Amino acid sequence: MKVKVIVTTKANVLDPQGAAVERAMHSMGYEGVEHMRIGKYMEFELSAATEAEAKEQVERMCKVLLSNPVVEDYRYELEA
Amino acid sequence: MKVKVIVTTKANVLDPQGAAVERAMHSMGYEGVEHMRIGKYMEFELSAATEAEAKEQVERMCKVLLSNPVVEDYRYELEA
Numbered sequence: 552m553k554v555k556v557i558v559t560t561k562a563n564v565l566d567p568q569g570a571a572v573e574r575a576m577h578s579m580g581y582e583g584v585e586h587m588r589i590g591k592y593m594e595f596e597l598s599a600a601t602e603a604e605a606k607e608q609v610e611r612m613c614k615v616l617l618s619n620p621v622v623e624d625y626r627y628e629l630e631a
Numbered sequence: 632m633k634v635k636v637i638v639t640t641k642a643n644v645l646d647p648q649g650a651a652v653e654r655a656m657h658s659m660g661y662e663g664v665e666h667m668r669i670g671k672y673m674e675f676e677l678s679a680a681t682e683a684e685a686k687e688q689v690e691r692m693c694k695v696l697l698s699n700p701v702v703e704d705y706r707y708e709l710e711a
Contacts, residue, residue: 585676589672593649593667612664
């Protein structure tokens with residue numbers, strides 16, 4: 552099973568990296584860019600007996616290792 | 632228009648960060664994780680006259696600023 556995880560900072564948390572890239576985009580003439588937010592993308596193969604078990608494992612991985620639930624949100628997709 | 636960009640290292644390029652996280656997952660008991668690859672996720676608002684113009688701008692942004700075409704691949708989605 553292929554797993555794709557996206558982790559982003561929560562909307563109310565400052566994203567200095569996103570702000571910096573946004574400024575760089577503006578300085579390169581891309582004035583139309585706004586609200587830039589930068590996060591992490593992770594993909595991996597996961598062997599699990601069932602999709603339900605895979606889902607449960609990914610939830611735990613996201614909470615414990617792949618994101619910081621205090622300041623980050625996560626979402627994921629499972630592809631059979 | 633909302634733009635979502637995903638940048639990942641090319642398949643033939645070593646991904647030490649992915650390998651490190653994979654080892655950490657194994658050490659935490661998630662033996663079923665393989666081929667972990669880690670990339671960047673970016674989302675932003677883009678004002679452009681047409682979807683075609685937005686697509687053209689995003690292509691250029693990805694090539695010039697958001698990714699390193701020598702070692703990275705990019706893909707993106709436009710949401711009206």
